[in-house]
Amino acid sequence: MISIVILNYNGAAMLRRFLPSVLAHSGEAEVIVADNASTDSSRDVLRDEFPAVRTILLDRNYGFAEGYNQALRQVEADVFVLLNSDVEVTPGWLTPLIAYLEAHPECAALQPKIRQWGEPADSAVRQRFEYAGASGGYLDRYGYPYCRGRVFGTLEDDRGQYDTPVPVLWATGAALVIRAADWRESGGLDGRFFAHQEEIDLCWRLRARGRSVVCCPQSVVYHVGGGTLPTGSPRKNYLNFRNNLLLLYKNLPERDLRPVLRLRRWLDMVAALKELLTGHWQNFRAIRRARRDFRKLRPEYEAVRADNLRRATADLIPERTAFSLLWQYYFRRRTTYDRLPQ
Numbered sequence: 001m002i003s004i005v006i007l008n009y010n011g012a013a014m015l016r017r018f019l020p021s022v023l024a025h026s027g028e029a030e031v032i033v034a035d036n037a038s039t040d041s042s043r044d045v046l047r048d049e050f051p052a053v054r055t056i057l058l059d060r061n062y063g064f065a066e067g068y069n070q071a072l073r074q075v076e077a078d079v080f081v082l083l084n085s086d087v088e089v090t091p092g093w094l095t096p097l098i099a100y101l102e103a104h105p106e107c108a109a110l111q112p113k114i115r116q117w118g119e120p121a122d123s124a125v126r127q128r129f130e131y132a133g134a135s136g137g138y139l140d141r142y143g144y145p146y147c148r149g150r151v152f153g154t155l156e157d158d159r160g161q162y163d164t165p166v167p168v169l170w171a172t173g174a175a176l177v178i179r180a181a182d183w184r185e186s187g188g189l190d191g192r193f194f195a196h197q198e199e200i201d202l203c204w205r206l207r208a209r210g211r212s213v214v215c216c217p218q219s220v221v222y223h224v225g226g227g228t229l230p231t232g233s234p235r236k237n238y239l240n241f242r243n244n245l246l247l248l249y250k251n252l253p254e255r256d257l258r259p260v261l262r263l264r265r266w267l268d269m270v271a272a273l274k275e276l277l278t279g280h281w282q283n284f285r286a287i288r289r290a291r292r293d294f295r296k297l298r299p300e301y302e303a304v305r306a307d308n309l310r311r312a313t314a315d316l317i318p319e320r321t322a323f324s325l326l327w328q329y330y331f332r333r334r335t336t337y338d339r340l341p342q
Helices: 012-025 042-049 063-072 094-103 180-186 198-208 234-251 254-277 281-311 325-331
Strands: 002-008 030-035 054-057 079-084 087-089 107-116 137-139 145-147 175-179 212-223
Touching: 002 012, 002 063, 012 030, 012 042, 012 087, 030 042, 030 063, 042 054, 079 087, 079 094, 079 180, 094 107, 094 175, 094 212, 107 180, 107 198, 137 198, 175 180, 180 198, 198 212, 198 234, 198 281, 234 254, 234 281, 254 281
Parallel strands: 002 030, 002 079, 030 054, 107 212
Antiparallel strands: 079 175, 087 212, 107 175, 137 145
């Protein structure tokens, strides 16, 4: 059984626009909306306009990570599909994803190809990869995520150049397909992350334990992105910097931990200084607060780190690449995935 679970928070407009496509094109799956204690009209919309959709009503806003943990405890299925409320799916989108899982028992999780959402007439926008996941995600030596089709802020047009299914380090949480058994064995998402990069942490744990994560580009969906926290938001910057440091601390092999975190301290200082010099005071403060809170949280994660390392069976994960993405992008001017060292 397949269950598509859409986590909603104050997304009544998104539900009206995108839930019909999910219902129309996902006949082989149960569709569930878990509401994170919305304060808009979301619950009225679900009750009045989508009465056939099962709803899970959470008692407060748990954020993305813990919201899914809470919701999926109430779902019985063999495969979970975590789908953002601002995703438009396409006819037959689930078929290649489920077929891949059935043919590859070593695969724990996978994602479709993610393009930017736009109105049907705006074909140029809809041909462009979307930031949150593009055609599958990787991590460089120092923890910077990138994708086939997206390196930092550079988004490529989808010309079919990344249409081969490949192993990746992480699959986007915007449209994440995962075996329920692997979800439960891994412990699900880290609820303390609240939002941002929690799927990278989950997928890294899966890869370290010998399971594969894959992008299957034969499935295509369209994602709006930034619906809850827009790009440039100080809150978003805070969560990205803090959570990125936490996932590095949780998952890095012992030999890499000190050198990586030592250099990241300097790189984060440079990023904060750039925000300061360009007049973005709130983002400057967000980065400094992220580093401060990482230091405070680090002792709480010592046991988690020890457990992750104990359960790891793969010491070297090829999708965590050996080069510096900052160096390749800003100094070598390699701004697209196909120009990066392979």
